[in-house]
Amino acid sequence: GAVVSQHPSRVICKSGTSVKIECRSLDFQATTMFWYRQFPKQSLMLMATSNEGSKATYEQGVEKDKFLINHASLTLSTLTVTSAHPEDSSFYICSARTSGGFTGELFFGEGSRLTVL
Amino acid sequence: RKEVEQDPGPFNVPEGATVAFNCTYSNSASQSFFWYRQDCRKEPKLLMSVYSSGNEDGRFTAQLNRASQYISLLIRDSKLSDSATYLCVVNDYKLSFGAGTTVTVRA
Numbered sequence: 186g187a188v189v190s191q192h193p194s195r196v197i198c199k200s201g202t203s204v205k206i207e208c209r210s211l212d213f214q215a216t217t218m219f220w221y222r223q224f225p226k227q228s229l230m231l232m233a234t235s236n237e238g239s240k241a242t243y244e245q246g247v248e249k250d251k252f253l254i255n256h257a258s259l260t261l262s263t264l265t266v267t268s269a270h271p272e273d274s275s276f277y278i279c280s281a282r283t284s285g286g287f288t289g290e291l292f293f294g295e296g297s298r299l300t301v302l
Numbered sequence: 303r304k305e306v307e308q309d310p311g312p313f314n315v316p317e318g319a320t321v322a323f324n325c326t327y328s329n330s331a332s333q334s335f336f337w338y339r340q341d342c343r344k345e346p347k348l349l350m351s352v353y354s355s356g357n358e359d360g361r362f363t364a365q366l367n368r369a370s371q372y373i374s375l376l377i378r379d380s381k382l383s384d385s386a387t388y389l390c391v392v393n394d395y396k397l398s399f400g401a402g403t404t405v406t407v408r409a
Contacts, residue, residue: 296343
């Protein structure tokens with residue numbers, strides 16, 4: 186089946202640094218990818234919808250200057266957490282659909298656990 | 303009212319038992335729904351899609367009640383490996399996730 190790869194799976198960084206997380210669709214083209222964050226015992230919260238070749242669409246309350254999303258190709262989207270702070274520590278997950286519209290199955294990356302010291 | 307609400311549980315059941323739980327959604331126009339399974343510290347994985355009245359896959363049965371705006375998931379003959387958090391996902395103009403229902407199957 187379709188596979189979405191996310192890297193790195195775990196990252197620890199100092200406060201004030203920037204961290205980049207990559208999300209790749211390995212065997213299909215994903216015109217749209219999604220980025221979520223998940224705090225312990227809470228649901229996945231959609232942060233932004235990443236569209237290939239155009240600007241990402243951010244959900245209300247998500248700072249676009251802090252969470253930079255780039256979707257330069259049909260198989261790669263990146264999320265950069267700029268000037269990370271301890272409150273940004275979370276589980277970040279990307280996902281991609283195998284087809285357009287709302288009926289394609291959604292496949293998730295393995296997630297990236299960010300810890301900001 | 304939240305877009306998607308789930309009973310967080312936990313549901314602690316013995317092996318072989320049947321466990322069922324619901325997920326309510328607020329948008330009456332929602333057309334499709336999913337149940338995802340998420341193991342601790344792992345990414346969610348699709349368990350079942352629900353497009354019409356329901357769906358059945360082996361020991362798992364999902365049902366959709368449009369009048370009352372909820373979907374349910376029933377697990378028969380529970381296995382230890384069924385222990386996980388089950389996420390309800392409602393597919394509108396965006397995907398909305400429930401907070402998940404935790405199921406623990408004990409030997």
